[in-house]
Amino acid sequence: MDAPLIEFRNVSRIYGEGEAEVRALDGVSLTIAEGEFVAIMGPSGSGKSTAMNIIGCLDRPSAGDYLFNGVEVGQVSQDARALLRRHYLGFVFQGFNLLSRTSALENVELPMIYKGLPRAERLVRARAALEKVGLAGREAHQPSQLSGGQQQRVAIARALAGDPLVILADEPTGNLDTHRSREIMELLVALNREGITIVMVTHEEDMAEFATRLIVFVDGRVSKDERKAGAA
Amino acid sequence: MLWETIRLAVQAIRRNVMRSLLTVLGVVIGVAAVIAMVTVGQGSSAQVTAQVESLGTNLLILRPGKQSMGPGTREAAPAFRLTDVAAIKALPVVEVAAPVVSTSQTVVAGNLNVATTVTGTSADYLSLGGWTLRKGRAFTESEERGGSAVCLLGETVRQKIFGNTDPTGETLRVKNVSCTVIGLLGAKGASSFGQDQDDVVMMPVRAVQRRLAGSQDVNSVSIGLRNGVSTTRGVAEIESLMRERRRIAPGAEQDFQVTDLKQIAATLSGISTILTGMLSSVAAVSLLVGGIGIMNIMLVSVTERTREIGIRLSVGATSGQVLTQFLVEAVVLSLAGGVLGIVVGLALAALASGFMSIPFAPSPAVVALAFLFSAVVGVIFGYFPARRAARLDPIEALRHQ
Structure with missing residues (x-):
């Protein structure tokens, strides 16, 4: 494989100082290549969320380097990280994080507003994204009128609308029942097959089964990293 | 992008019409009061001027009594x-x-x-x-x-x-x-x-x-x-x-006095100008109070919408864009209040002019000034809440319930 899309070089993230010092990440090195579907697992406090935040350019490492697409981005400015998120990353959260009292279509439009796309194009692309996640016909629905699974689909459509290299999913099925969870996972797998790299944090083994690679964090270090031949 | 931001602000305001109305009430009252005061003041000045013109030139009045100001002090002569x-x-x-x-x-x-x-x-x-x-x-x-x-x-x-x-x-x-x-x-x-x-x-x-x-x-x-x-x-x-x-x-x-009617008229007109100025400055204070009202609600709004701010940051909004969004929202709010205030103020002035039978003399300059002033109020009092919104940490904001 060529240059990895995501590379951690001895990354540490330290909260607090002195006695109260907490090493959420302790010298982690790992690489994720383009096109992978990575599941990150680990007990709470193991550093998996911190790793996710750093990958998502929401947080930065206290020490070590974070390279995105071969470029060191760990220490760039807040605005530069916002631009990275805008152009390369899409987020899916456990709590869906949709704008309330805002239609599904407008939610999906949001990232494209910041990308500066003209309204007509935004609407076309937002409709296409909603159709892709199986929500054609529900463009005008507000989050409160949609089920949890549907809300998560809107969130995935929103992540897709930004045309990202990577989708970062933080416990995407945490608030859903098994049936809906599987639907969401199948959707993510389908997107992965189209070439989008997916990094997902989960604590459900069933869901991790869908990924092509499993990384387990314990106490701020990678304790297990295995690739599977084929996904479910 | 700015147009987009304004559209967004209007959307946010319309999502809560009642609260938005109450928020800008202070600005509405302030602007209305200033506009009404100044318009009525100018109307009465205009009337005095018109009366002076109608008097013709060089009119003097000779009266018995000592030269003194005010009623009741004139001695018999x-x-x-x-x-x-x-x-x-x-x-x-x-x-x-x-x-x-x-x-x-x-x-x-x-x-x-x-x-x-x-x-x-x-x-x-x-x-x-x-x-x-x-x-x-x-x-x-x-x-x-x-x-x-x-x-x-x-x-x-x-x-x-x-x-x-x-x-x-x-x-x-x-x-x-x-x-x-x-x-x-x-x-x-x-x-x-x-x-x-x-x-x-x-x-x-x-x-x-x-x-x-x-x-x-x-x-x-x-x-x-x-x-x-x-x-x-x-x-x-x-x-x-x-x-x-x-x-x-x-x-x-x-034991007599010669008065120049024009001088009296000029004095009257001067008094009305001073009064108008004083009343207007009192009214302008309520504009300030209105601005503080806007700041207060915008601060509440930032707290309420912390999660929304987190979402916007996560999809790639820069903190500058978040700042602009909230600032524009405050300015749109106070401008709407200003426009409403101008309408109410002019209506009040027209009514009062009718009652006092003085000319209704709305001044475009004053209206423009009120409009500008309400925009300035929005910028000044919207800046602090907007900055608070822009400085939010995306991780914290996303976690906010």
Whole structure:
């Protein structure tokens, strides 16, 4: 494989100082290549969320380097990280994080507003994204009128609308029942097959089964990293 | 992008119409108050100016009593005589001089009974006071000399007695004098002090003196100076003449005063300007209070929408864009309040002008200024909450419940 899309070089993230010092990440090195579907697992406090935040350019490492697409981005400015998120990353959260009292279509439009796309194009692309996640016909629905699974689909459509290299999913099925969870996972797998790299944090083994690679964090270090031949 | 932001702000405001309305109420009241004050103030100034214009040039009034300001402080002093009027008229600087003898009388016509002011004067008084004749004629010289029982009616008196019919040639009784109406005066409306100038009957001065007042007194003299004569010089010449005629020793205080009507009008106009300014500044304080109201609600809004801010940051909004969004929202809010305030203020001013029967004079400059000011209020009081929103940490914001 060529240059990895995501590379951690001895990354540490330290909260607090002195006695109260907490090493959420302790010298982690790992690489994720383009096109992978990575599941990150680990007990709470193991550093998996911190790793996710750093990958998502929401947080930065206290020490070590974070390279995105071969470029060191760990220490760039807040605005530069916002631009990275805008152009390369899409987020899916456990709590869906949709704008309330805002239609599904407008939610999906949001990232494209910041990308500066003209309204007509935004609407076309937002409709296409909603159709892709199986929500054609529900463009005008507000989050409160949609089920949890549907809300998560809107969130995935929103992540897709930004045309990202990577989708970062933080416990995407945490608030859903098994049936809906599987639907969401199948959707993510389908997107992965189209070439989008997916990094997902989960604590459900069933869901991790869908990924092509499993990384387990314990106490701020990678304790297990295995690739599977084929996904479910 | 800015257009997008404005659209977004309007959306956010419309999501909570009631709260948005209450938020801007302070600005609405502030702007409305300032606009109403200034508009009414300018209307009354305009009216005073118009009245001064109608007075004609170089009008002086000679009254008995000491030079003093304010009512009730004027000491009794002997009245003038018609000979004084003649002497003043003979001065080279004087164009015309008309005696004025005012008495309160009951005017009777048929079974109608009207209390009014009967002014004894000469035909010259009409041009001096800016009076016009709508019907009939003024007093002739022989009527003035002989003190004939003829009269001119003011519009108010005519309405009360004759309605809309032509009163000329009719006879009415003033006190116990039977008097023929020879003319109808054009309406003048209320004076700067609010009294009805049309509630008047004019008769030749000698008729009033002899038949009504029973004395030779002249209450005041209206004097018109010749063109090109300065007011100062006119006043000086009249004063020196009167001091001589009333035998006032040099250096002693004089027992009469010469007032320049224009000066009074200018003073009045000045007072109204000062009052308008003062009231407007009080009203402007409420604009400040309105701005604080906006800040308060915007701060609440930032807290409420922390998660929304987190979402926006996560999809790639820069903190500058978040700042702009909240700032634009505050400005749109206060501008909406400003526009509403301008409408309400102008409506109030129009109403008040109607009641006070002064011209409605809205000033585009003041309206523009109010608009600008409400935008500035939005920027100033929106900045702090917007900055708070922009400084949120995306991780914390996303976790916020």
